[in-house]
Amino acid sequence: MSARLVGEWNLLSQMERLSTNQLYKSGVPVTIPTSLPSIPASLDESFPRLPDAQIVLMERELRSTPLPPHQTTIAPIRGQFHSNTGSVGPLCSPPSVRFSSLSNPDQYSNHNPYNSQAPSTATSSTLNYGSQYGGFEPSITDFPRDVEPTWCPDPVESILGYSGDVPAGNNVTGTTSIGASDDLTKQTEWWTEFMNEDWKDMVDIPTTTETQQVGQPVQPSISVHQSATQQTVSSQSVEPLAVVAPSPTTGSNTAKARMRWTPELHERFVDAVNQLGGSEKATPKGVLKLMKADNLTIYHVKSHLQKYRTARYRPELSEGSSEKKVASKEDIPSIDLKGSFDLTEALRLQLELQKRLHEQLEIQRSLQLRIEEQGKCLQMMLEQRCIPGTEKVQNAKTTSDSEIPESSTVKDVPENSQNGPTKQTGLVVFVLSWEQMNAIVNFFAKPGQVSSSIW
Amino acid sequence: MVQFGKWLRRQIEQSLPEWQDQFLRYKELKRCVKALSGVCPPLPAEEAEFVAEVDAETEKINSFFLDQEEEFIIRHRELQNDIKRALDPRAAGAVAPAQHEAEVAAIRREIVNFHGVMVLLLNYSSINYIGLAKILKKYDKRTGAMLRLPVMETVLQQPFFKTETVSQLVRECEAMMEAVFPEAPEGQAAAAALAVAEAEQSIFRSTVAALLTMQDVRKGSSTRGSHSLPPLNLPDSDWLRSFEPPFPIPTR
Numbered sequence: 001m002s003a004r005l006v007g008e009w010n011l012l013s014q015m016e017r018l019s020t021n022q023l024y025k026s027g028v029p030v031t032i033p034t035s036l037p038s039i040p041a042s043l044d045e046s047f048p049r050l051p052d053a054q055i056v057l058m059e060r061e062l063r064s065t066p067l068p069p070h071q072t073t074i075a076p077i078r079g080q081f082h083s084n085t086g087s088v089g090p091l092c093s094p095p096s097v098r099f100s101s102l103s104n105p106d107q108y109s110n111h112n113p114y115n116s117q118a119p120s121t122a123t124s125s126t127l128n129y130g131s132q133y134g135g136f137e138p139s140i141t142d143f144p145r146d147v148e149p150t151w152c153p154d155p156v157e158s159i160l161g162y163s164g165d166v167p168a169g170n171n172v173t174g175t176t177s178i179g180a181s182d183d184l185t186k187q188t189e190w191w192t193e194f195m196n197e198d199w200k201d202m203v204d205i206p207t208t209t210e211t212q213q214v215g216q217p218v219q220p221s222i223s224v225h226q227s228a229t230q231q232t233v234s235s236q237s238v239e240p241l242a243v244v245a246p247s248p249t250t251g252s253n254t255a256k257a258r259m260r261w262t263p264e265l266h267e268r269f270v271d272a273v274n275q276l277g278g279s280e281k282a283t284p285k286g287v288l289k290l291m292k293a294d295n296l297t298i299y300h301v302k303s304h305l306q307k308y309r310t311a312r313y314r315p316e317l318s319e320g321s322s323e324k325k326v327a328s329k330e331d332i333p334s335i336d337l338k339g340s341f342d343l344t345e346a347l348r349l350q351l352e353l354q355k356r357l358h359e360q361l362e363i364q365r366s367l368q369l370r371i372e373e374q375g376k377c378l379q380m381m382l383e384q385r386c387i388p389g390t391e392k393v394q395n396a397k398t399t400s401d402s403e404i405p406e407s408s409t410v411k412d413v414p415e416n417s418q419n420g421p422t423k424q425t426g427l428v429v430f431v432l433s434w435e436q437m438n439a440i441v442n443f444f445a446k447p448g449q450v451s452s453s454i455w
Numbered sequence: 456m457v458q459f460g461k462w463l464r465r466q467i468e469q470s471l472p473e474w475q476d477q478f479l480r481y482k483e484l485k486r487c488v489k490a491l492s493g494v495c496p497p498l499p500a501e502e503a504e505f506v507a508e509v510d511a512e513t514e515k516i517n518s519f520f521l522d523q524e525e526e527f528i529i530r531h532r533e534l535q536n537d538i539k540r541a542l543d544p545r546a547a548g549a550v551a552p553a554q555h556e557a558e559v560a561a562i563r564r565e566i567v568n569f570h571g572v573m574v575l576l577l578n579y580s581s582i583n584y585i586g587l588a589k590i591l592k593k594y595d596k597r598t599g600a601m602l603r604l605p606v607m608e609t610v611l612q613q614p615f616f617k618t619e620t621v622s623q624l625v626r627e628c629e630a631m632m633e634a635v636f637p638e639a640p641e642g643q644a645a646a647a648a649l650a651v652a653e654a655e656q657s658i659f660r661s662t663v664a665a666l667l668t669m670q671d672v673r674k675g676s677s678t679r680g681s682h683s684l685p686p687l688n689l690p691d692s693d694w695l696r697s698f699e700p701p702f703p704i705p706t707r
Binding site: 187258259260261262263266267270304307308311312343344347348350351354355357358361362364365368369372375376379 | 517518521524525526528529530531532533560563564567570571574577578581582584585604607608611614618620622623624625629632636637
């Protein structure tokens, strides 16, 4: 896993080194958005150059610590992170985690209206939810270990520096892809500006979180906030599962469930159609039978068959007309060839432009993914620092000398004392670096006084 | 820096006409956020309503994306078949070279346009992603909630953001191009050949222009006399005129 990620990063930086070089070489005018240079600097400031140890140990600690049901953790992120307790657990336990003062059944039943599917789907969305984190955690853990501590800003910096390099103008072809290239530059600007603000906001969170967590009135609203999050989760997570084709996942039992077609599935479809004598002769029922795919309904096959027929019908029309065009110009083939040569060049250029756009979109997407991951990471760390009396705090107190204040919730966490040595060792080290974090976050809390020297 | 809402609107305007209604309705969502009571932390009813709206938008985006993706998968396969047929040596021999050339040219254009529209869908995905992130941030700012991160986590899992399949099709398209396009002229010799061809092109075009101008000039004037040149009526003038606007390159 880790090697793959490292390889990925290398490829990424290679890709955009290439694309930049190519852009410069090709002589296509390149514009570098002026806002970009400022981003790396601010990323440097506020982006956590998390020393590997911190991330790794934090993750280890998270995984080995199931959050006890009756503990009150306020922030949604925390709850979600700890929800990866396998099988049906995740969707059900968060309510218990977060709504300690509310009845769970009520919360849960509230979510059902937002599910268009049967409860089994809710379960499956849980699985999806769980797997989302299953996918997430290892990547965070493995990655820093294999890359230098300073990986965070540097590749990001270089990518940001390059990702805006999109051919801004190309007066040979004025296709929509050009407009898109220009706007990709803008997109990158938006994204980086947005993230930049984001980090500043995020480091302000400690203060806001603290004020929010005081007192009783806070609880109901936050729990509803949780329920809203849950609703979002349940209604949004349902779709990917319903949509995953035709792997044997639960859910997607209604005819209206969205099917996600893949090239492989389509291949099977075409085989079935051909077996039945072609797109005109084949019936949805017959195709469905032959395909033997799970989660595929006749409704899906019907609509797909319709699309298939349309796709095959139109090319026949266009080919016919192009043949007619050729016939009228048959007497002057040489000029035709010249014309087509010129057109070929124009097409080639158009393709090049589109390729660049594609490349940049890919880079941007990877960046977005990584930034979201880092955002979660940072958020978690800030919250852990802010929330008094977390289990970590309590354990830290039992295992090492620390200035972390005690809190009433400490008594509510008996399970943690049973933890194995690995966890505690991890916690010790975590605490030591928590002190650092504390200092840093305090430092960041003062607006305008951001410095990268701490890291 | 242009305001995001304005930028988004321009993006949408510049996009393919059929896609205009499929983008995130950022403006409406912004209104929704503005209409919030601004209570901090947010009222449950308000938050639920907002989340429902975001869900609905996401669903719409997903639906459109999946629809397009399905079409692309079908089209991709058909295109591959077309290429095989066009490149088949037997087929090439069966038709006149000019016709074959035309077929190949049509396929090339098909590939490039297909490639383009897929990349535009990826762009669509990206735009909507950013829009969602922005509107959630607005919400958080207004209500002091922390809705953005958890919701964005789920967005990362949405079909419209999981663009691997379309991306793969794009790459396969690029590979198809290699098969169908003539060797990219490389090296000095090829560049020279290219230059010659281009020169020929411009000579040809200039010739056409000259002919047509001559025709216009000699069309017939009121001051025609015995010493005037006779009107020039080129039999192919209509056909020649078809070359007039510098060779048609598709513009938006």
